[in-house]
Amino acid sequence: MPKLSYLKALNRAIGDEMDRDEAVCVFGEDVGVAVTHATAGLLKRFGPDRVLDTPISEQAFTGFATGAALAGLRPLIEFQIPALLFLVFEQIANQAHKFSLMTGGQTRVPVTYLLPGSGSRESWAGQHSDHPYSLFAHVGVKTVVPATPADAYGLLATAIRDDDPVVVFAPSGALGVREDLDPAALVPVPLGVGRIHRSGTDVTVVAVGHLVHDALAVAEELAGTVSVEVFDPRTLFPFDWSGLAASLERTGRLVVVDDSNRTCGIGGEIIATAAEEMRLIAPPRRVTRPDGAVLPFARELDLACQPTRAQLRAAVEKAVGAG
Amino acid sequence: MADPTTGPTADPATDPAAALYRTVALVRGFEQRAVELVRAKVVPGGIHPYTGQEAIAAGTCAALRPDDVITSTHRGHGHVLAKGADPARTMAELAGRTTGLNRGRGGSMHAADFGVGVLGANAIVGAAVPIAAGAAWAFRRAGSDRVALSYFGDGAVSQGVVLEAFNLAALWRVPLVLVCENNGFATSMRTADTVAGSILGRAAAFGIPARTVDGTDPEAVRDATAEAVARARAGGGPTLLECTAYRFDAHHTWEHTARPRYRTDEEVAAGRARDPLEIQGARIPAATRAAIDAQVAELLDRAVRFACEGPHPDPATALDHLYATGMRARAGVR
Ligand SMILES: Cc1ncc(C[n+]2csc(CCOP(=O)(O)OP(=O)(O)O)c2C)c(N)n1
Numbered sequence: 001m002p003k004l005s006y007l008k009a010l011n012r013a014i015g016d017e018m019d020r021d022e023a024v025c026v027f028g029e030d031v032g033v034a035v036t037h038a039t040a041g042l043l044k045r046f047g048p049d050r051v052l053d054t055p056i057s058e059q060a061f062t063g064f065a066t067g068a069a070l071a072g073l074r075p076l077i078e079f080q081i082p083a084l085l086f087l088v089f090e091q092i093a094n095q096a097h098k099f100s101l102m103t104g105g106q107t108r109v110p111v112t113y114l115l116p117g118s119g120s121r122e123s124w125a126g127q128h129s130d131h132p133y134s135l136f137a138h139v140g141v142k143t144v145v146p147a148t149p150a151d152a153y154g155l156l157a158t159a160i161r162d163d164d165p166v167v168v169f170a171p172s173g174a175l176g177v178r179e180d181l182d183p184a185a186l187v188p189v190p191l192g193v194g195r196i197h198r199s200g201t202d203v204t205v206v207a208v209g210h211l212v213h214d215a216l217a218v219a220e221e222l223a224g225t226v227s228v229e230v231f232d233p234r235t236l237f238p239f240d241w242s243g244l245a246a247s248l249e250r251t252g253r254l255v256v257v258d259d260s261n262r263t264c265g266i267g268g269e270i271i272a273t274a275a276e277e278m279r280l281i282a283p284p285r286r287v288t289r290p291d292g293a294v295l296p297f298a299r300e301l302d303l304a305c306q307p308t309r310a311q312l313r314a315a316v317e318k319a320v321g322a323g
Numbered sequence: 324m325a326d327p328t329t330g331p332t333a334d335p336a337t338d339p340a341a342a343l344y345r346t347v348a349l350v351r352g353f354e355q356r357a358v359e360l361v362r363a364k365v366v367p368g369g370i371h372p373y374t375g376q377e378a379i380a381a382g383t384c385a386a387l388r389p390d391d392v393i394t395s396t397h398r399g400h401g402h403v404l405a406k407g408a409d410p411a412r413t414m415a416e417l418a419g420r421t422t423g424l425n426r427g428r429g430g431s432m433h434a435a436d437f438g439v440g441v442l443g444a445n446a447i448v449g450a451a452v453p454i455a456a457g458a459a460w461a462f463r464r465a466g467s468d469r470v471a472l473s474y475f476g477d478g479a480v481s482q483g484v485v486l487e488a489f490n491l492a493a494l495w496r497v498p499l500v501l502v503c504e505n506n507g508f509a510t511s512m513r514t515a516d517t518v519a520g521s522i523l524g525r526a527a528a529f530g531i532p533a534r535t536v537d538g539t540d541p542e543a544v545r546d547a548t549a550e551a552v553a554r555a556r557a558g559g560g561p562t563l564l565e566c567t568a569y570r571f572d573a574h575h576t577w578e579h580t581a582r583p584r585y586r587t588d589e590e591v592a593a594g595r596a597r598d599p600l601e602i603q604g605a606r607i608p609a610a611t612r613a614a615i616d617a618q619v620a621e622l623l624d625r626a627v628r629f630a631c632e633g634p635h636p637d638p639a640t641a642l643d644h645l646y647a648t649g650m651r652a653r654a655g656v657r
Contacts, residue, residue, distance in 0.1 A: 033511040033583040055481035055517035056448050056509055083447065123368030123419065125430040127446040262655050291652040296641055297430030298419030299367050304638035311656045 001180040009149035010038045010116060010170060012186065013156040014076060018046050021074060024160055025050045027061050028078030038078060038116040038170075058084050062091035062113075066099070069109045076160060077111065082118040082130045082169070093139045096165040108163040114156065118169040119210070119259055120295055120302055129295035129302065133169050133208070134260045137237035137269070142166040142191060144235045147212035149179040151234055154189030162191065171259070173210030194240035196247065200229035203253040203319050206244065206270055207232060211257045211307060218313045226320050236266050244270070245278045252281035253319045257312050262288040285315040328604075332611045339385070341611050343541040344603040346381035348619045350401040351600050353410055354572075356623050357400065357417055357431075361576045365631060366417045370431045373401035375539075375571035378599035379504050380405035382544025383472060383564075386552050392440040392458055394451035394473045397432045398504075399444030402474055407439035410622060411629035420633025427636045428644065442471075448509075449475055449482030452501070456492045459499040459555070470555040472500040472548075478509025480522050486529075489561070493529040496560035500551045501531070503563065504538065506570040507594070511585035526563035538566030539597045542606070569594030 004012075018024045026039060032053045034040040043051040054061045058079070065075035079085065085092070096109045119131035136143040142164055146152040152170060159166035197212060198219050205228055207215035212232045219228035231247050233240055248254060254274050258267035267286040274280055287307040295302050327340075335341040354374050360366040373380070380401035387393070387406070395402040403413055408424060416423030417431050424436050435443035442458060445451040455473030462469040479485050480503060492499045503522055507514055514522075526533035532554070536547040544566055551562035571594065573579055604612050642652050 029509070030511045030583075033585050035510060035581075035583055053512055053516065055512075056478040057481045057483070059483050060481075087447070121368070123430060125368065125432050125446065126428075127432065262653060286656075288655040290642055290655045292645060293642065293652070293655070294645060296428040296636075297368070297416075297425070297433070298427035298636050300638045301419075301427065301636050301641040304641035305655070307655060315656060 001182055003178045004149045004181040004183070006149045006152050006170065006175050006177045007037050007116065009153040009186070010114070010156055011040050013153045013160070014039065015042060015045065017157055017160040018042065018050060023072060023074045024076065025052070025068070025073055026076050026078065027052050027054050027065055029054055029056060029080055031078055036078065036080060036116045038114065058087045059091055062088040063095060065111045066091065066096045066109055069111050070099070070107055074110045074160060075112070076114055078114045078116065081128050082115050082132060083127050085115070085132055089135070092141060092165060092167070097139060097141050100164070109165050110163045111165050112156070112159045113165070113167045114170070115168065116170045117172040117175065119171045119173060120306055121172045123297055123299050123302055125297040126294045131169070131171065131259050133167070133236055134264065134266045136167045137266055138264065140237060142235070143237040144168045144191065145171065145209040146234060147174055147209055147232050148177060150181055150186060151189055151195070153186045155191070155234060157188040158191055161188065169209065171209040174213070177213065189234065191235045192238035192240055194231055194233045194243035196229060197232055198228065198230040200227035201250055202227040203255060203316055204229045204231050204244070204247040204251045205312070205316065206254065206256045208236065208258045208266065211259060214309045214312060215257060218309050218316060221313065222316060226316060228316060241273060244274065248274060248278045248280065252279050254280060254284040255312070255315045255319050256284070256286040257307050258286065258288050259306055260289060261291055261293050262286070263291045282319055285319050287311045287315050327606055328609045328612070330608045332608050332614065335615060340542070340603070340606045341615065343381050343385055343545065344607050344612065345615045345619065346384070346405050347377040347541055347599050347603050348615055349410065349622070350377040350380055350404050352619050352623045353400060353404055353414070353626070356627055357414065358572070358576060360418065360627065360630070366431070367419055368430055369576035370400070370417065371398040371575050372572035373398050375594065375599070376504055376506055376568045377401055378541040378544055378603070379502065379538045379566045379568060382541040383502055383548045385541070385545045386548035387470070387472060390440065390469050392442050392455070392469070392471045394442050394455040394471070395444040396451065396474055396476060397444065397446045397448070398476070399434055400431065403434045403436060403441050403444065406441050408434070408436040408441060411626040414626040414630035415633045418630040418633065419635065420630060421636050422629065422633035449479035449485040451475070452479070452485045453488035453491065456488045456497050456499050459492070459497045460495060463498055468556045470498040470500060470552055472502060474502045474504060476509060477503060477505040477514045477522065478512070478517060479503070480525055481517055486525060489526065489529045489531060492561040493531050496558060498555035499561040500548060500555060501526070501561055501563040503565045505565055505567045508570055508574065510574045511583055522565045523563070531561050531563050533563035533565065535565045535567060538568035539599045539602060541599060541603045569597065571595050
């Protein structure tokens, strides 16, 4: 079977959705030559009316996409770096997200914001290494973090078809992942439905994005001694709370691994909800970036701020030991 | 006219033409070494090479005083060096060593040296322009005649924050020199495809005097900057200089492997033909040029050695300096 890379899966999802629906169009910097590869070939295939290179005007083209959406289009915006979300936060959180409610349901804003390369790219330093998905979940914007090529395809396709604004974070740590896949098997994946990558009975590890692969590796390392269930929420808002509850019914123990800052990060929300509403037989644990982390440039410092397999393994062992 | 290149040797310490040549040669050589170190994986993360634009850094900084300040861009090594930062510590920063300008915390895109008036390279396009404006305003408010100079690309003139900064600076007659480096491209996009109207027109809208300068000629850049700086010191407010040049190399070193096609080899060859190094080199005695070249090469050999010998930072110190008060952040695991 052909190997499909994560980046190619994103590229294929955009192309397929543009084929399916004339209203889908793409905005972004250097999307014509596809510097991130996610938009490769699209300009040639669909022309400059549907694939537009924008000036470096993120605030403007993000609001512009909202307007185009109000007028019936379904824009996808590609951002080259995750920190640009801080520039356009107003346009997404205060405009696109609020339109439907503030107009009493008169309109909708079907815009997709795609971040191919979120999180650390190793030594891209302070302003290029953020992974700000928790912020969007906090304001209630639909927030998606696929871990595998098939999910990247399926979730991006769904995001484009969704009638609300959706931010899709493609972690740089996942872009190189490849999967044996029959292209015909690529289908949309619903938002709000988690995926169990490996079942287990002792502890549930909730892993976000590229950390799913680390969680699977740790589960394998511990296979002889601890039975680890790896739960990938796939979308952080909406979150598959019933899927998590079902998993905790089986295991009763919870560890969350999440590459965002600890305070007010999604990991805290997952643990709080589990503590309030679900079956827990041991204190839950989380592995995250430190509070307020700004990733330093030097490679060893950059890595020191991100969750590691060793930390996850220790947290799993603690969670199990405490049971 | 006499050929300046056959005259007696000149001393860069006292001869302005030789000094300008030395800065251009230093920046050119530094960028070449840095690209080599990226390939050798000594410099992680890659760099945005400044090759072809050296006259802008050299000319502008030659018109500034040591106590004036600059803000810089993602393509910032040239500015940082021209303002007077130590090449060895700058290279060590690119290599992520504790001996670097920012102790290995900032890297290529954030190189800063407050000791020589570099308030930081900035990786968010356009973001440093209001920062420079604020610093300049604070100087005025403190009663000094220091000025700030902000570099930004042609791509940055489409950022709202840049135009908002133009408005504040003009409104409050801030002692600021705005240097737009028009190298023809914003990554793959040509200036004409991203800028409606003109760059000078944007300044005109705010009543800011503006002119286009040949950014491959260090002396033309220096003279234009000197005028703008004089106006700023005298309370005349901001000036915009659009310095035109051609980016010789890739947007970023990833391009050396990914090779997106947005310009032809012929176009690059034509752009490279107007070379600031040759333009300034032709203005000084050949023997002076040779002496400077040798001195710069030796300086850079030492810089590379210094960078490679510097210790890597200890991972336990990853979030040192996060808070100026020394407050410690909670770790991600306990
Ligand atoms: C606000 C913002 N948008 C996008 C980027 C990604 N990016 C980095 S450099 C660059 C092009 C900048 O072009 P220009 O301002 O002309 O400067 P040049 O690279 O030509 O020196 C882009 C789009 C960024 N760093 N910041």
